[in-house]
Amino acid sequence: MNFAVLQFPASNCDQDAVHAVRHFGHSARHVWHKDASLGDADCVIVPGGFSYGDYLRCGAIARFSPVMQAVKQFADNGGLVLGVCNGFQVLTEAGLLPGALIRNRDLQFHCENIFLKTATNDSPFTSQIPAGKILRVPIAHGEGCYFADEETLAQLKANNQILWQYCDKDGNLTDSANPNGALLNIAGICNEKRNVAGLMPHPERACEPLLGSDDGKWIFESIFAALKNKTVAAAA
Amino acid sequence: MKAKIIITPKKAVVDPQGITVKKALEHMGYTGVAGVHIGKYIEIDLAPGTDKAAAQKAIDDATHKLLSNPVIEDYKLEITD
Numbered sequence: 198m199n200f201a202v203l204q205f206p207a208s209n210c211d212q213d214a215v216h217a218v219r220h221f222g223h224s225a226r227h228v229w230h231k232d233a234s235l236g237d238a239d240c241v242i243v244p245g246g247f248s249y250g251d252y253l254r255c256g257a258i259a260r261f262s263p264v265m266q267a268v269k270q271f272a273d274n275g276g277l278v279l280g281v282c283n284g285f286q287v288l289t290e291a292g293l294l295p296g297a298l299i300r301n302r303d304l305q306f307h308c309e310n311i312f313l314k315t316a317t318n319d320s321p322f323t324s325q326i327p328a329g330k331i332l333r334v335p336i337a338h339g340e341g342c343y344f345a346d347e348e349t350l351a352q353l354k355a356n357n358q359i360l361w362q363y364c365d366k367d368g369n370l371t372d373s374a375n376p377n378g379a380l381l382n383i384a385g386i387c388n389e390k391r392n393v394a395g396l397m398p399h400p401e402r403a404c405e406p407l408l409g410s411d412d413g414k415w416i417f418e419s420i421f422a423a424l425k426n427k428t429v430a431a432a433a
Numbered sequence: 434m435k436a437k438i439i440i441t442p443k444k445a446v447v448d449p450q451g452i453t454v455k456k457a458l459e460h461m462g463y464t465g466v467a468g469v470h471i472g473k474y475i476e477i478d479l480a481p482g483t484d485k486a487a488a489q490k491a492i493d494d495a496t497h498k499l500l501s502n503p504v505i506e507d508y509k510l511e512i513t514d
Binding site for chain 1: 442445447449450453499502504505
């Protein structure tokens with residue numbers, strides 16, 4: 198399986214994303230933001246970082262990079278796209294995911310491990326996460342507070358588009374377990390077609406026990422399983 | 434000629450900077466502050482001879498697409514001589 202990991206000026210989790218994919222035995226390569234084509238790709242990862250220095254708004258300028266037209270087309274054709282942290286911000290700015298990420302409610306940059314509850318297994322990004330498993334993964338952001346208007350939130354709930362929520366170690370969605378003030382403790386969502394997802398936490402930084410947690414692997418395993426099913430379906 | 438754009442957070446969006454500054458003002462003894470909202474001011478210099486109506490339309494479009502995010506922000510645009 199081929200993963201295309203985008204690189205914008207000041208992306209800084211692109212190497213981690215490539216490393217994580219290769220660690221699981223799949224192929225990954227960088228795609229420069231000025232490239233108009235993704236090449237041969239089964240899945241696109243929009244990585245974390247501070248694309249374009251976060252000028253204007255996080256992700257606001259990156260969304261107009263030439264490569265984002267290709268990502269939009271890839272997503273429109275049903276391709277899997279995962280945005281992590283700044284990648285999540287880029288995808289909301291690009292309109293590929295609803296809502297927006299705003300300044301953390303305490304105005305602090307949070308760099309810590311948090312707990313995540315998977316709200317649904319019904320997505321290519323969550324299907325392999327064991328039932329009831331609470332994921333321990335790191336966050337590192339200053340503007341990760343998920344916001345959407347009431348109508349959008351109602352749609353997210355009705356369509357089961359909320360994928361991950363911040364919780365305590367026992368899986369309770371408490372306010373104190375919410376690091377940034379995100380509405381409904383939302384850490385990650387998908388689009389209505391369920392092929393584009395974004396999350397503020399960094400699964401790619403938690404794929405090996407050496408790093409303190411390998412819970413992020415479940416998100417990658419879910420993507421691998423979805424791509425494998427797709428390949429089988431295409432061959433049949 | 435200049436385009437002046439004031440971008441403010443929408444009322445429904447929590448503005449932690451505004452809340453913090455309001456508290457600081459109160460702490461300093463300034464009374465009667467009912468709310469503080471922190472946004473952005475952008476000034477664009479327009480080339481001499483630019484058509485005002487055309488500039489208004491183009492910059493309004495650009496503000497909607499890039500300079501502001503309509504999900505979380507409102508804006509006011511003014512073109513001045």
